[in-house]
Amino acid sequence: MSTMNERLKAESRERLKEEYQIYLRRQRGLTERTIYKYCTFADRFLNFTFKDAPDDLSKITGRDIVRFLQSLTGHVRPSPDKTMSTGMRSFFRFLFQSEKIELNLAVGIPSVANKYAHRIPYHLTPEQVEELLEAVQTSRKSNYAKRNYAMVLLMARLGLRSPEVIAIQLNDIDWRRGEILIRGKGNYYDKIPLLEDVGQAIADYIRDERKGTSRHVFVSSHSPYKPFKDAQILNSILKKALEKTNIPRPKQYTVSYILRHSLATNLVRKGATLEEISNTLRHRSRQTTLLYARQDINGLRTIAQSWPLRKGGAS
Incomplete structure (x- = not known):
């Protein structure tokens, strides 16, 4: 990829991250630490999917997401890291709501089982x-x-x-x-x-x-x-x-x-x-x-x- 294309891709990626950060900060109310982590997940996914080619969000499919999650563990099942799944789901929800993709791919990302999920928080009368x-x-x-x-x-x-x-x-x-x-x-x-x-x-x-x-x-x-x-x-x-x-x-x-x-x-x-x-x-x-x-x-x-x-x- 030429130097010009590399620069254009970097600028486009940076604009996308800035929009995503604003979304996480203003609409989701997340901490700066979580925002950084979610943006890192998004970066890793885009690098894995497009490699040296320009980012084309319209070409992303559910299969791309599955391949990415499988690559993280080497297993057939998605990554057991709950934070990763949550971050990926957040990213694709943002892409869908901002009309950068036509399908809400977030709904296809599996939730990680949590044995504490049905436990009511400890509380006092x-x-x-x-x-x-x-x-x-x-x-x-x-x-x-x-x-x-x-x-x-x-x-x-x-x-x-x-x-x-x-x-x-x-x-x-x-x-x-x-x-x-x-x-x-x-x-x-x-x-x-x-x-x-x-x-x-x-x-x-x-x-x-x-x-x-x-x-x-x-x-x-x-x-x-x-x-x-x-x-x-x-x-x-x-x-x-x-x-x-x-x-x-x-x-x-x-x-x-x-x-x-x-x-x-x-x-x-x-x-x-x-x-x-x-x-x-x-x-x-x-x-x-x-x-x-x-x-x-x-x-x-x-x-x-x-x-x-x-x-x-x-x-």
Whole structure:
């Protein structure tokens, strides 16, 4: 291939990757690490399929995808790497939705079996959630019990992830309107209502315990009172609180997600719709919310779509 053709191919590939990155970032809300990984999968596929020839997306077939997946393992079956299959499916969904290919080849990429797929996330009952909150609030280490309680309450009442809690800054709280800005995954920002008990807990902490000049709301209890580098602090707080209760928990579990899963599960049992749960947890994909629908079959039937899907299964 001539130097001119090589340059044209490289420029075309780069434009495609830029469009794909924008799609993953804005529409899918993925992290930069995942975006990089998915773009790498796409690059590997295109290099395997077209080699030195120019990329011609219209010529891609399902057989090309199968050949590529088989080449990764040397087996007849597709790669057992779930991330690879998910990344490939994402790439072809993007190509179809952006009208770069006529058929939605994503629907032909097999899902990888996951023995945990049907397991409902570990969660607490409403009574257990209150027991855990009380354990945090009544900690003997009173010099930062109010801080810990406010952070855990944000997770229990609003379903915040632990990194979102420690990322909150003073300017993110609109006391007059009763709103709080959440700095979520994939650089997404969301404004959500600040519940009265949550706002009161944060105010109590700021008034009675908080020190230093950091713009972050939650800071270390020791000088120079810096914000936390990571969310491990919340894992530690929850583990210690759980030890003070009779609440059972799996031995190997990231405790920071217990309250988020509990909020969603308890909302389902109270009759909340999937849309309400999705909005509460700020899910970017309905597929994530469907995990909780297994506890509400009647509710799930109300959103069931007719089969087969039209237009190649576009989502």
